[in-house]
Amino acid sequence: MARLFTYGxxxxxxxxxxxxxxxxxxxxxxxxxxxxxxxxxxxDNAIEFGEVVExxxxxxxxxxxxxxxxxxxxxxxxxxxxxIVGVQTQTIGTVEGPGTSKAFSVIPASAPTGWSVVVVxxxxxxxxxxxxVYVGTATSVATxxxxxxxxxxxxxxxxxxxxxxxxxxxxxTNGVGICAVITKL
Amino acid sequence: MSVxxxxxxxxxxxxxxxxxxxxxxxxxxxxxxxxxxxxxxFPGFLDAQTKALHSARKIENVEFRDGAExxxxxxxxxxxxxxxxxxxxxxxxxxxVPHIYGGGAVETDKGFFMNYAIQxxxxxxxxxxxxxxxxxxxxxxxxxxxxxxxxxxxGQIDLMKAQTIGYDVIGVExxxxxxxxxxxxxxxxxxxxxxxxxxxxxxTGMARGLINMVAGDATISDIETSxxxxxxxxxxxxxxxxxxxxxxxxxxxxxxxxxxxxxxxLPNKWLLYPSLFGALTKPAYLTSAGTVFKSHLxxxxxxxxxxxxxxxxxxxxxxxxxxxxxxAELGNFDTLLSEDGTNDTGRTILYRQDPYVMRTRLALDLxxxxxxxxxxxxxxxxxxxSFIGVPLVFxxxxxRYVDNGTTTGE
Numbered sequence: 001m002a003r004l005f006t007y008g009x010x011x012x013x014x015x016x017x018x019x020x021x022x023x024x025x026x027x028x029x030x031x032x033x034x035x036x037x038x039x040x041x042x043x044d045n046a047i048e049f050g051e052v053v054e055x056x057x058x059x060x061x062x063x064x065x066x067x068x069x070x071x072x073x074x075x076x077x078x079x080x081x082x083x084i085v086g087v088q089t090q091t092i093g094t095v096e097g098p099g100t101s102k103a104f105s106v107i108p109a110s111a112p113t114g115w116s117v118v119v120v121x122x123x124x125x126x127x128x129x130x131x132x133v134y135v136g137t138a139t140s141v142a143t144x145x146x147x148x149x150x151x152x153x154x155x156x157x158x159x160x161x162x163x164x165x166x167x168x169x170x171x172x173t174n175g176v177g178i179c180a181v182i183t184k185l
Numbered sequence: 186m187s188v189x190x191x192x193x194x195x196x197x198x199x200x201x202x203x204x205x206x207x208x209x210x211x212x213x214x215x216x217x218x219x220x221x222x223x224x225x226x227f228p229g230f231l232d233a234q235t236k237a238l239h240s241a242r243k244i245e246n247v248e249f250r251d252g253a254e255x256x257x258x259x260x261x262x263x264x265x266x267x268x269x270x271x272x273x274x275x276x277x278x279x280x281x282v283p284h285i286y287g288g289g290a291v292e293t294d295k296g297f298f299m300n301y302a303i304q305x306x307x308x309x310x311x312x313x314x315x316x317x318x319x320x321x322x323x324x325x326x327x328x329x330x331x332x333x334x335x336x337x338x339x340g341q342i343d344l345m346k347a348q349t350i351g352y353d354v355i356g357v358e359x360x361x362x363x364x365x366x367x368x369x370x371x372x373x374x375x376x377x378x379x380x381x382x383x384x385x386x387x388x389t390g391m392a393r394g395l396i397n398m399v400a401g402d403a404t405i406s407d408i409e410t411s412x413x414x415x416x417x418x419x420x421x422x423x424x425x426x427x428x429x430x431x432x433x434x435x436x437x438x439x440x441x442x443x444x445x446x447x448x449x450x451l452p453n454k455w456l457l458y459p460s461l462f463g464a465l466t467k468p469a470y471l472t473s474a475g476t477v478f479k480s481h482l483x484x485x486x487x488x489x490x491x492x493x494x495x496x497x498x499x500x501x502x503x504x505x506x507x508x509x510x511x512x513a514e515l516g517n518f519d520t521l522l523s524e525d526g527t528n529d530t531g532r533t534i535l536y537r538q539d540p541y542v543m544r545t546r547l548a549l550d551l552x553x554x555x556x557x558x559x560x561x562x563x564x565x566x567x568x569x570x571s572f573i574g575v576p577l578v579f580x581x582x583x584x585r586y587v588d589n590g591t592t593t594g595e
Contacts, residue, residue, distance in 0.1 A: 030315035094324035
């Protein structure tokens with residue numbers, strides 16, 4: 001896994017508040033959060049925690065989602081939450097995403113919400129607090145599907161309208177993966 | 186104590202068996218035998234058996250023989266010291282690397298680390314419901330465990346001949362196995378799986394030991410390129426007292442900062458190599474004309490001790506590990522164990538010897554199989570097996586390599 005976020009070892013210190021949250025983690029709570037159970041409609045294309053995915057169906061059982069494509073819109077975007085899950089093939093490190101054919105939680109980006117969540121930043125992104133949030137669609141090689149950008153890179157990103165960065169980037173592990181908090185006011 | 190003449194049929198084994206039959210220790214049996222010869226008041230004084238012993242013994246101020254010397258002839262004009270001297274031997278793994286035991290025939294040593302995603306307190310008001318949330322994350326760490334085997338073989342005729350002279354050949358070869366095993370422990374503990382591929386270099390992704398970890402798992406502070414200090418001399422052996430204090434205290438401080446000054450994570454050991462110990466025993470001085478009252482080493486020890494006390498940390502023990510010396514100074518140790526730092530001028534290691542922070546697992550200590558007759562080879566064989574792990578570092582970067590520089594400034 002680790003297509004979006006490159007995990008290393010967890011930070012060994014717990015001395016800086018807000019520096020150790022992993023992608024997909026709730027960072028702040030405000031009002032009612034709309035999170036739904038979901039399943040991956042393309043199980044062989046694994047989803048990571050903190051990844052923005054594309055909702056392809058919604059029925060009375062669950063949301064069906066898959067990795068973001070060029071068809072992604074604000075209405076179909078959803079953020080994958082870090083559930084507590086087990087893994088079968090883990091060797092070293094921490095859990096990076098839901099298992100194949102397992103249920104997981106997503107927040108539809110279009111849903112009314114005030115909660116903050118940690119998402120995966122694409123490489124070299126430097127968000128500013130209150131900055132706009134864009135999602136890569138991998139329409140070209142310029143962007144990575146499901147990763148977060150600070151600008152509309154390659155004019156192929158989808159703006160998560162209403163969402164803004166709640167803080168600057170941080171690295172919760174000693175890997176190169178960077179993440180940031182986004183929130184919807 | 187006396188010895189038994191070379192042509193006597195009375196051997197160590199005889200004495201041992203007699204002692205066992207009487208349910209006394211060997212020393213008690215021999216002492217009693219001596220009294221039977223020399224003390225008329227002692228029961229059994231010069232009886233038939235005692236006379237046989239008396240006639241067999243040769244008065245020398247040496248100890249009882251243990252067999253192997255009977256291989257070599259000597260005559261009545263020879264004064265023979267029958268103590269068997271053993272080889273010079275030393276290993277360091279058990280002294281410097283925490284080991285825990287248990288597990289058996291396994292292949293992975295696994296452990297966990299947990300960290301808290303802590304939060305900033307948010308302003309609260311009478312009816313607010315906006316709250317910052319914390320989280321806890323867990324990760325696994327693991328280290329491989331490998332089995333090794335060693336064995337001994339003694340030919341049947343060799344065994345019969347050894348028994349003839351009371352020489353415990355299987356016992357001494359068993360000891361050779363244990364020596365071999367101790368060196369294996371040093372390799373696993375200090376350089377991990379180096380050499381298992383037949384080479385002598387470390388391979389990317391290879392399991393490492395205490396002294397050859399990669400940057401990240403260990404913190405490598407290269408004195409030659411360090412920006413922490415302004416040094417004229419970057420080689421320990423040529424540093425002034427002030428420069429040595431600068432570096433040693435600076436490294437301690439950097440270590441302490443890395444563990445956020447948590448007292449039970451502060452270091453307790455600093456491994457140095459022999460020639461550096463030697464260099465540090467040179468006189469400390471304030472100026473070239475200053476009065477000598479202590480060596481560099483004594484002064485450094487005193488200052489580091491003061492510092493660690495102020496931080497609430499344990500005493501730092503400066504200890505010896507020859508594997509860290511420049512390879513030319515390694516001496517009579519396996520070069521596979523050499524790790525002389527970034528500049529090949531020697532490495533020192535500041536760390537906390539504490540199984541909470543880092544330890545290796547000895548899943549199965551050296552375990553002998555049965556001593557069995559091998560008809561195909563007409564001899565006795567015994568194989569040994571052990572399952573050995575490598576150091577599992579729960580806090581990456583907590584082991585600090587302080588690598589010697591090359592600039593002598595002279």
